[in-house]
Amino acid sequence: MQFRRPQISDGVRLWEIARDTEVLDLNSSYAYVLWCRDFADTSIVATVDDRPVGFVTGYRRQSAPDTLMVWQVAVDSEQRGRRIAGRMLHALLDDVATAGIDRLETTISPDNTASIALFTGVARDRDRTITRQDLFSPNDFPEGHEAEDLYSIA
Ligand SMILES: CC(C)(COP(=O)(O)OP(=O)(O)OC[C@H]1O[C@@H](n2cnc3c(N)ncnc32)[C@H](O)[C@@H]1OP(=O)(O)O)[C@@H](O)C(=O)NCCC(=O)NCCS
Structure with a gap:
């Protein structure tokens, strides 16, 4: 298992992993x-043999440059439960800290217990506080989308 930054040639694989979760909002292949x-x-x-088996996508918030907004986290179903997601988040947070990013935000649907456990564990392991607040309600989306709560680790 190795960790590295994504390359353009990984985009299709990231799209496939997101698609296969059957949980995440699947964006266009172009987006990945x-x-x-x-x-x-x-x-x-x-990666395993340089083939991505999991990913974290994030961006630095323009209006809050100390904050990493995590967009999606996914691990191939066959690889789950091996702390891959947690290790990716720790590696990414260690990496971006050198660029002055020391806060994390993400949004999670209320019923995504795996994701809530993942980010709660990351906060615990880094001895940080995690907080939750309302962000997007179902009314903010076209019909059929759950609420997205904002979780912050600071
Ligand atoms: C959420 C997901 C990324 C976790 O990947 P993973 O590599 O199996 O997670 P880890 O092994 O690193 O586990 C991290 C923590 O989450 C907990 N966890 C993982 N899956 C869980 C589940 N299904 N239910 C409850 N807790 C879970 C682990 O016990 C661990 O907690 P700990 O630190 O207290 O021991 C993976 O299940 C996934 O891809 N799900 C579908 C996509 C998704 O929901 N993404 C998150 C929203 S962006």
Whole structure:
């Protein structure tokens, strides 16, 4: 298992991993390819034999440059439970800290217990506080989307 920044050639694989979760909002393949070009510095992939098996995509918030906004986290179903997601987040946070980023934000749907456990564990392991507040309600989306609560680790 290795960790590295994503490359443009990883974009299709990231799209496949997101698709196969059947939980995440699947964005266009273009979005993942573009992300691998323009937000590689704030994203990370876990690879086996250089094939991505998990990823974290994130960006630095323009209005809060000390904050990493984590967009999506996913691990191939066959690789879950091996702390890959946690290790990716720790590696990414260690990396971006050198660029002055020391806060993390992400949004999580209320029923995504795995994601809540993941970020709560990361905050605990880094001896940080995690807080939750309302952010996006179902009314902010076209019909059928759950609320997205804002979790902050600071
Ligand atoms: C959420 C996800 C990324 C976790 O990946 P993973 O590599 O299996 O997670 P880890 O092994 O690093 O586990 C991290 C923590 O989350 C907990 N966890 C992981 N999966 C869990 C589950 N299904 N239910 C409850 N807790 C879970 C682990 O016990 C661990 O907690 P700990 O630090 O207290 O021991 C993975 O399940 C996934 O890809 N899910 C589908 C996509 C998704 O929901 N992404 C998150 C929203 S962006």
